[in-house]
């Protein structure tokens with residue numbers, strides 16, 4: 629898939645103070661749902677049960693789940709309220725009767741709409757005790773997102789984000805998915821700019837205070853190539869090896885970055901190896 633990554637800063641929305649307040653609110657709500665669903669993850673639970681929980685939790689807050697019936701180009705409407713992407717699934721996995729099993733990794737991706745604005749966040753979770761491979765790909769993905777976020781400030785370029793992620797992931801023997809990227813976000817779910825998780829420092833659009841976008845690196849153990857299943861949504865690694873992903877919605881502030889989907893506490897079944905990289 630060819631992605632046009634050339635955007636002019638002027639074509640990217642700068643949010644007003646009021647809009648930023650709304651983005652903060654929806655971001656916090658989405659992060660809160662992710663923290664709560666984390667507690668349910670264990671062997672024996674189905675991905676439909678995770679979907680049902682988040683669906684109800686979203687409505688309880690007066691928010692709506694953005695994925696439900698979402699259309700992207702020619703694809704059929706997405707049938708569920710969250711994405712659940714297991715093991716070799718890179719992204720856009722559809723919740724089903726599939727039971728979580730000991731040793732699986734599963735990404736849960738939540739997007740709320742509240743007061744007209746979107747908040748988009750995801751994490752990869754361990755089901756029971758992970759294999760060394762599962763740990764590696766998951767912890768590399770987690771750190772990749774942190775390193776990408778650390779590049780965000782006014783005047784930095786999109787390529788700085790991509791390069792930081794790509795350099796780290798490849799140094800750890802993993803690969804970076806290119807066919808799916810982060811995105812501008814606000815009243816629209818997927819807006820400009822496209823935020824590639826690979827690239828060159830000093831290249832790409834310059835960031836300006838008031839921009840809001842996601843960073844959501846998908847990191848594979850083997851090839852970066854992906855394939856789409858017949859359901860027209862589920863993206864899997866071409867070699868069937870593991871893939872992991874983490875996502876935050878961020879705001880470029882006057883001095884740096886604010887993570888709009890930051891959470892109030894630790895993520896159960898995910899943030900359990902704080903010393904992985906020493």
Ligand code: MF3
Nearest residue numbers: 695698706711720737739748
């Ligand atoms: N939340 C995904 C993202 O990070 C998009 C999911 S679209 C859906 O951009 F329709 F698959 F839900």
Ligand code: CO
Nearest residue numbers: 748842844875
């Ligand atoms: Co996103």
Ligand code: CO
Nearest residue numbers: 737748749875
């Ligand atoms: Co998402």
